[in-house]
Amino acid sequence: MIKPFDRPIHVSRPWLPPLEEFHRGLAEIWDRAILTNDGPVVQRFRKELAGYCETDNVCLFANGTLALQIALQGMGITGDVITTPYTFVATVHSLFWNKVRPVFVDIEPEHYTLDPEKVEAAITPWTSAILGVHVYGHPCRLPELEGVAQRHNLKLLYDAAHAFGVRVNGRPIGRFGDLSMFSFHATKLLHSAEGGMLTFRDRTLRRRFDYLKNFGFENEVEVVMAGTNAKMNELQALMGRLVLERMGEIVEKRSRIAEIYRRELMTVPGIRAAALPAPGIEYNHAYFPIEVHEKEFGASRDDLYNGLKEWNVFARRYFYPLVTDFACYRGIVREGELPVARGVASRIIALPIFSDLELDDVARICNIIRHIQERQRPLPLSRTARVSNIPVGIA
Ligand code: T4K
DSSP, rough: OOOOOSSSSSSSOOOOOOHHHHHHHHHHHHTOOOOOOHHHHHHHHHHHHHHHHTOOOOESSHHHHEEEHHHHTTTTSSEEEEEEESSSSHHHHHHHHHEEEEEEBBBBBBOOBBBBHHHHHHHOTTEEEEEOGGGGGOOOOOOHHHHHHHTTTTEEEEETTTTOOOOEEEEEEEGGSSSEEEOOOOTTOOSSSSOOOEEEEEEHHHHHHHHHBBBTEEEEEEEEEOBBBOOOOOOHHHHHHHTTTTTHHHHHHHHHHHHHHHHHHHHHEEEEOOOOTTTTEEEEOEEEEEEEEEEHSSSSSHHHHHHHHHTTOOBBBBOOOGGGGSSSTSSSTTOOOOOHHHHHHHHHHEEOOOOOOOHHHHHHHHHHHHHHHHHHHHHOOOHHHHHHHSSSTTT
């Protein structure tokens, strides 16, 4: 009998620094009484991130969504942008807020990122950019997308909300394409409670982004563009700095969790994980999604999702429903389009993965999954026959 967990196990849980370390940083902030508006902690965090991401072109924000909205506006993206339906809804909302039309194309089935051939086929004279998503931290097909963007003279942007820490052939993921957006939300590897970052190729953009996130202020008496307020504050930056120091440990622990899931679950009929990262990719283990193939598994993805809750395990169906099925985007694509994304969304479930998750607990979650499978599987034909032979009334 597998006992339920005595506390909820969520899909994610932020790594928190020792409280004394946070207190020490807070004491300095208290002394200065500078809480926001590009204070010294934000500036230090920016410098450290520039080192980590190997580029000086780094800009920090209050959250990832605002960062992406400002990126699109600052780069002057208009018309149509080709993107994926298989993402968190904020990717598409950011286009909408810039009055840009999303053109959805299907994903590839190995890592669930944009299919470059389909991207190329969807280009029209109105296309201005491609917005790929490194979903779950798996890099998009970078050389292929780069090729498509170059051939058609399009901007290439990445929603890298999940991909902090990923490197491709030794190069940080934020150095591909024209621009990348990272989220530092509490559920992310590197978090600042809420927060976001842009890294970009054209260094002149930094000035525009800085204006746009600070009301367009040039100085006390001049406003040069219609900006908004999207600044990261000092408390966020303090948290971010302390988490950044521990990135190595955080990724290492997650990789051990992922290893157990793979070892324990890949032999379970009907369960499939995303393909392993291609050679040359240093992966961050941001998520551990599995696909549940109902026929072979003997139970549906939703049976598993609901079943896990009985054991106090709260996995999440990231990313279901598809963005294109939300009320505000319904009607953009026709039924039957995006078959790969639609199929994956119906089978996907993201299992708990976070630094404080004990390895024994990962094994326990795997046992629970196998148990749910056993419980849900229809009885083999011979047993069904036996049961149905029992006279009514006695059964
Ligand atoms: N692009 C992509 C591809 C994204 O995935 C996201 C965000 C964005 C853009 C936008 O970036 P931000 O503007 O958020 O920086 C969560 C996050 O809110 C969201 O940041 C994230 N993607 C998305 C995939 O997941 P929810 O609604 O599923 O989160 P929530 O609050 O249910 O949290 C999940 C679990 O994590 C909870 O059940 C418990 C645990 N948790 C959560 C929080 C907030 C904690 O243990 N502590 C916490 O403080 O959206």
